[in-house]
Amino acid sequence: MKYMCLIYTDPNVTPPMGDSMNAAYFDLNRRMKEAGVMISGDALQPTRTATSLRKRGDKVETMDGPFAETREHLGGYYVIDCPDLDQALHWAAQIPGAAYGTVEVRPLVVFG
Amino acid sequence: MKYMLTLYAAPDAEPSPGTPEFDAMMGEYFGLEEKMKGVATFLAGEGLQPVQTATTLRKREGRVETMDGPFAETREHLGGFYLIEAADLDAALRFAAEIPAARYGSVEVRPVMEY
Amino acid sequence: MIEATLGRVMQDDRGRLLAALIARTGDFQRAEDALQEAAASALVHWGRAGVPASPTGWLLRAALRKAIDGYRRDTTLSRHRDAIAVLAEEEAADPDPQTIPDDRLRLIFTCCHPALEEKSRIALTLRSLCGLTTAQVAAVFLDAEPTMGQRLSRAKAKIAAARIPFTVPGAEDLPDRLNSVLTVVYLIYTAGYAQGPQIGIDLCTEAIFLARLLLQLAPDQPEVEAALALLLLTQARAAARIGPDGQSLPPIRQDRSLWNRAALDEGLALLDRAISRRAPGPFQLKAAIAALHSADGPPDWPQIAALYARLHDYEPTPVIALNHAVALAESGQLAQALAQVQALGAQLDGYQPFHAARADFLARIGDSASARPEYLRAIALAGSEADRSFLQARLSALK
Numbered sequence: 001m002k003y004m005c006l007i008y009t010d011p012n013v014t015p016p017m018g019d020s021m022n023a024a025y026f027d028l029n030r031r032m033k034e035a036g037v038m039i040s041g042d043a044l045q046p047t048r049t050a051t052s053l054r055k056r057g058d059k060v061e062t063m064d065g066p067f068a069e070t071r072e073h074l075g076g077y078y079v080i081d082c083p084d085l086d087q088a089l090h091w092a093a094q095i096p097g098a099a100y101g102t103v104e105v106r107p108l109v110v111f112g
Numbered sequence: 113m114k115y116m117l118t119l120y121a122a123p124d125a126e127p128s129p130g131t132p133e134f135d136a137m138m139g140e141y142f143g144l145e146e147k148m149k150g151v152a153t154f155l156a157g158e159g160l161q162p163v164q165t166a167t168t169l170r171k172r173e174g175r176v177e178t179m180d181g182p183f184a185e186t187r188e189h190l191g192g193f194y195l196i197e198a199a200d201l202d203a204a205l206r207f208a209a210e211i212p213a214a215r216y217g218s219v220e221v222r223p224v225m226e227y
Numbered sequence: 228m229i230e231a232t233l234g235r236v237m238q239d240d241r242g243r244l245l246a247a248l249i250a251r252t253g254d255f256q257r258a259e260d261a262l263q264e265a266a267a268s269a270l271v272h273w274g275r276a277g278v279p280a281s282p283t284g285w286l287l288r289a290a291l292r293k294a295i296d297g298y299r300r301d302t303t304l305s306r307h308r309d310a311i312a313v314l315a316e317e318e319a320a321d322p323d324p325q326t327i328p329d330d331r332l333r334l335i336f337t338c339c340h341p342a343l344e345e346k347s348r349i350a351l352t353l354r355s356l357c358g359l360t361t362a363q364v365a366a367v368f369l370d371a372e373p374t375m376g377q378r379l380s381r382a383k384a385k386i387a388a389a390r391i392p393f394t395v396p397g398a399e400d401l402p403d404r405l406n407s408v409l410t411v412v413y414l415i416y417t418a419g420y421a422q423g424p425q426i427g428i429d430l431c432t433e434a435i436f437l438a439r440l441l442l443q444l445a446p447d448q449p450e451v452e453a454a455l456a457l458l459l460l461t462q463a464r465a466a467a468r469i470g471p472d473g474q475s476l477p478p479i480r481q482d483r484s485l486w487n488r489a490a491l492d493e494g495l496a497l498l499d500r501a502i503s504r505r506a507p508g509p510f511q512l513k514a515a516i517a518a519l520h521s522a523d524g525p526p527d528w529p530q531i532a533a534l535y536a537r538l539h540d541y542e543p544t545p546v547i548a549l550n551h552a553v554a555l556a557e558s559g560q561l562a563q564a565l566a567q568v569q570a571l572g573a574q575l576d577g578y579q580p581f582h583a584a585r586a587d588f589l590a591r592i593g594d595s596a597s598a599r600p601e602y603l604r605a606i607a608l609a610g611s612e613a614d615r616s617f618l619q620a621r622l623s624a625l626k
Contacts (some may be wrong), residue, residue, distance in 0.1 A: 004160055006190070008183050014275050022227075042195065043225040045115055050222040053205055055214040063203060067120050067220040070184050074118070074223075077193075079158060084392035085342060086162055086400065088142040089169060089178060104183040105391050106166045109159035109192075164381055165388040167342035176403070180344040180385070 001089040002039065002081050002108040008072040009101030011046065014101060024096040032080065038093060041074040072101050079108070114155065114224045115196050115204040120188040121217025137212045144210060152198035152207040158186065159192040188217045194226070229273045236282045237266055241358040242440075244287055246330035249393055251314060255337070255383045257354050261297060266288035287327070291318040296598055331356065332444040333393050335437070339408040340391050347382040348411050349418075354379060356440070357433045367418065367428065402450075402508070409454040412437045416458050420465070431465070434458055449501035453510040456501065459494035460517040463487040474613045478520040491521060509541040528557040545574040549581055556588050565586055579608035583618060595625045 015021050025043075032038035050066040066073065075097065082088040085105070092103045125136040127133035144170040166182040180220070189212065201221065208219040234385035241262070248258035265286050272289075279285040295314050346368070353359045353367065375599050385391070399620040412434050419430025438455040445451055467485035470476045481561040498514045519526050519534075532554035539547050548571055556564035565588045569583065576582035586601035602622040609615040 002158070004193075006159065006183065023159050037466075040195070042114070042116060045223045045225060047222070050220055051201065051205065052220045053208045053214055054218045055209055060205075060214075066222070067118065067218055068184065068186050068189070072183070077116075077181075080288070084177045084390045084394075085167065086392050086394075086396065087121060089167065089176075090400075091172055092169050093176045098169055098176075101170070102183050103169045104166055105389075106163075106182070107161045109161055111159070161388050165385050167389065177343040180342060180347070 001083065002079060002110075003085075004106050004108055005078040005080065005088070005092045005095060006074060006094040007078075007095055007097040007101060008070070008104070009075045009097045010072045013100050015096065017096060021096060028094055028096070031094075032051055032078070032091065033064045037080045037082055037087075038075070038081040041076065041078040044074060047073045075101070113198060113200065113204075114226065115152075115198055115201075115209050115213065116222050116224050117190075117193075117194040117196065117204070118190060118220045118222075119192045119211060119213035119217070120186075120187045120220070121191055121213050122136065125188075125216045126213075140210075140212050148196075148207050148210060152196040152203050155197055156195040157193065160190060163189045191217075229270060229278065232268050232278050232282065233266060234275065238358040240283045240286075241355040241466075242331050242334065243292065243329060243549050244283065245355055246289055246334040247287060247327050248294065249334060249337075250328075250330040251291070251317060253311065253393065255386050255393075257294055257297055258290075259284075259383070261287070261290040261294040264293040268293075288318055288376075310514055318529065329444065330393075332395055335408055335441070336404060337386060337391060337393050339404075339411045340386075341384050341407050342389065342391060342403070343385065345411075345414075347378055348407070349414055350375060350379055351382050351456035352437070353415065353433065356437060359428065359433075363428055363431050364514070366425075366513060367430065372500065405445075405448065405450055405599035406509065408441070409450060412441070412454060413457070413510075416461070420461070429499075431458075431462060435462065447489060447504070449504040449506050449510040450510045452497045452501035453508065453514040456494040457510060457514040457517055459490045459497070460514060460521055463494060464521065469613075474554055474617060486521075494518070495521075507537075509538055512538040526557075532558050532560075545571045546578075549575060549578075549584060552588075553584050555583075556591070561588060561592055565592070577608065579605050579610065579614070582608065586618075587621070590621070 006108055009015075017024050021038070029038060031042065032041075047066040050063060050064075052063045052067050054061050054063075073089060078091075080088060082091065085107075088105050092098060092105050095103050127137055145157075148154065163182040166180075168179045168181065168183050170177050194207070194211070196204060196207055198207065201223075206223050208214060208221050211219050213219055242261055245258055248261055249255055252258050252261070255507035268289055269282075269286060273279070273282075291314050294626070295311055295318065297316075298311050323548035335352065335356055338346045338355055347581070348367070350364050353364050354361065359367075362372045364379070365372045368375065371380075388531060395401075396417045413439065415430050416434035419432075419434060422430065435455070435458050438451070438458055441448075441451045442455055463486050464478060464481060466487070467483070468475060494514070495518055498511070498518055501511050501514070513611050516531055516534050516538075519531050532551060535547060535554050539551060548567060552564040552567040552571075555561075556568065565585075568585050568588065571581060581607035582601050586598045586605055589595075589598035589601060599622065602618055602625070606615055606622070609618060
């Protein structure tokens with residue numbers, strides 16, 4: 001079963017690992033790949049690079065900024081393949097962002 | 113350049129499963145990759161199950177806390193995403209405008225980090 | 228007669244049947260539906276042919292058949308072919324409920340999974356393990372039955388959709404997950420303690436039943452032993468906790484002839500056994516505090532203060548910090564107690580015991596001027612007439 005782990009962090013909170021942050025993520029990527037659970041993962045650029053878009057009728061409206069202004073911002077994600085929620089939460093707990101932000105874990109839709 | 117397109121819509125704004133409108137919408141989703149060839153390249157895309165299936169997790173002082181529900185209770189819910197390769201933001205926005213969720217809700221477009 | 232027998236079997240064995248069915252179908256909702264249909268069909272069949280020799284075995288077999296039916300009715304048949312084959316085999320083997328493994332431990336871990344809302348955990352546990360009806364669970368929470376029905380459905384839908392496993396967690400996760408289960412049991416107990424028996428449900432009895440069940444299913448777990456000990460030690464004093472004038476009494480002022488000696492002894496023995504395993508945990512600390520309150524003579528406050536300090540490491544909540552401060556004050560460490568409550572003001576401002584404790588500490592150091600407004604605030608927040616009159620008496624005694 002595939003799960004998405006959405007990583008939300010406050011840009012004003014300094015991560016406890018500081019400069020070693022990237023290394024911590026790369027290490028997790030490696031361990032997830034070795035365990036055969038990682039399908040994909042990306043880090044997003046800061047929310048100031050975001051553009052939101054809606055279409056009403058034929059009119060496309062764009063707006064500067066993210067969909068919602070929250071204190072913690074969506075900063076990245078993983079898609080992982082795990083047998084059950086406990087396994088998914090076990091991996092989610094190892095995401096460095098879980099230690100200073102919030103991780104949402106949600107199962108993905110299986111089409112067809 | 114890689115962009116992530118996150119799709120938000122209120123659950124009651126979209127057509128319900130089992131209606132012809134829903135089938136038409138799903139048809140649009142399945143045809144999007146083909147339709148947007150030349151504008152942007154589809155890399156990945158997933159639909160998320162409803163927010164009722166979400167669990168949020170934090171780790172503080174080594175302890176893991178879990179909670180029922182999504183990260184934030186918003187009227188429009190995160191329902192899925194696309195990862196695309198596009199030449200620039202304009203191309204990414206053209207792709208975003210063709211996603212049905214743009215009509216029912218909104219789509220956020222953000223570049224991803226390249227390492 | 229048939230209905231009474233069926234009702235009794237469904238109340239006594241519902242958890243066991245449901246757990247066995249979930250283990251086989253892998254689907255909480257399907258298992259529950261199948262059991263419901265089996266019970267409906269029992270009324271018809273038992274009415275015609277009499278109650279079978281093993282009513283539980285009959286219900287299990289009937290429910291397995293209903294589950295097979297359910298899968299067949301489902302339009303996505305091909306996906307369920309494997310499930311049907313497994314169920315058909317079980318059904319043909321004429322299952323004897325005494326020989327099928329007891330899966331209730333897996334069921335309680337699923338019901339108390341931390342990915343579910345706490346209220347849903349309690350509701351699912353009462354419904355699935357204690358055999359309460361949805362209407363009874365609704366009554367416990369003072370909810371309307373349809374509202375509770377929706378909550379239970381949402382929880383089961385999440386278990387299925389997010390694939391919350393039907394399993395006993397591994398050693399690494401066990402301490403936290405067991406704590407989540409024991410917390411649900413304890414919350415059921417405290418709800419019963421506050422409400423008293425009502426609408427034919429005594430939640431204290433249900434909680435003690437669950438704790439005993441856990442002890443039977445997971446023996447040698449010191450936290451389970453301690454949780455049962457905590458419930459028994461509290462329950463032992465239940466009859467004495469309200470004085471003849473309707474005022475709630477601390478253990479030291481209770482009429483000990485009203486204490487249930489058997490429950491007290493069993494609780495103390497369980498606690499000794501738990502502590503001898505040398506794997507400390509929050510329920511052992513809570514039970515040890517309860518035991519010190521039941522001791523002959525005045526309680527050993529320095530020891531109670533030390534236990535609260537350790538409990539605070541596990542559960543850093545302001546209420547535990549307040550209890551710690553009270554124990555410090557009783558031990559004579561007033562300055563430290565006062566400094567500690569001072570720091571809790573922001574978090575506990577609307578909490579009556581906080582103001583009562585602070586007033587008491589200030590009165591003890593002779594600062595009547597500061598104690599007076601604290602008593603007034605506590606009186607304004609008091610929930611019962613007994614508390615109000617007690618606080619009023621303390622206020623009048625100020626110099």
